[in-house]
C-alpha cells in the first residue's frame with residue numbers, strides 16, 4: 001500500500017465532510033487511521049465496522065498496525081454490524097466468517113471484546129434485543145464505520161428501514177442477496193433474512209465514517225449524500241447527523257457528487 005496521501009476534503013451543506021482519496025489504498029489507510037486513533041483515544045468504548053469488498057484494504061492496514069504492535073484492538077468493544085440469519089462463524093458464507101478470514105484471524109484479535117451478531121439464537125428477536133442492550137450498556141457506539149450497499153443500504157438496513165430502527169431481524173432484497181453471493185467462491189444460497197444493527201443505533205454515534213469505492217457506487221453515493229432524505233435510500237439518513245459524518249471515498253465513487 002502507498003502512504004502518499006493526496007486526499008481532497010470538502011464540507012457538504014449537511015455539515016458532513018467528504019474526503020476524496022487519490023485511490024483505493026489511500027481511502028483504506030485514511031479509514032484505518034481514523035479507527036486506530038479512535039481506539040487509542042477512547043479505550044473501553046464500543047465500535048462497529050462493516051464487512052464487504054470496500055473495507056478489505058482498511059482491515060489489511062489495521063492488521064498491519066496490530067501485528068506491528070502499534071494498535072491494541074483488545075482495548076475496545078467491537079460489535080459486528082450484520083450477518084445472515086442462521087449463519088455463524090463456522091459457515092463459510094457468513095459475514096462473520098468473512099470478517100474472521102479477512103481480519104480477526106490474521107490480526108489475532110479473538111477475545112471476549114469481539115461481539116458476534118447472534119444469528120444462531122433459538123429466539124432471534126430476543127437475541128437481537130439483547131445485542132442492542134449490550135451496545136446501550138456501553139453507552140452506544142462511539143465510532144461506527146459503515147459501507148454503502150448498491151441499493152443504499154447501511155448494514156443490512158434495506159430500503160424501507162426507519163430512521164429510528166434498532167437491532168433486529170430483517171428481510172433481504174434479492175439485489176442484496178445477489179451482491180453478497182459474489183463475496184464467496186461457493187454455490188451456497190444466501191439466506192433471505194439477516195440480523196442487523198439498526199439505523200437509530202448507528203446514527204447515535206458521535207463519529208460515523210462512511211467508506212465507499214468504485215464507479216458502481218457513484219450514483220447511489222450521490223443519492224445518499226445529496227438526494228432527498230428518504231427511507232428508499234437508507235444511506236440518506238446519514239445527512240441528518242451533520243458534522244458527525246465523515247465520508248471517505250475513492251475518486252470513482254465520488255465522481256457524481258457535486259463538490260465545491
Ligand code: GLP
Pocket residue numbers: 050051052053054055081082146147148149150154155156176179180
Ligand atoms: C453488504 C453489507 C454491508 C456492506 C455493504 C457494501 O451487503 N451488509 O454492511 O457495507 O453491503 O458492501 P461492499 O463493500 O461489498 O460493496
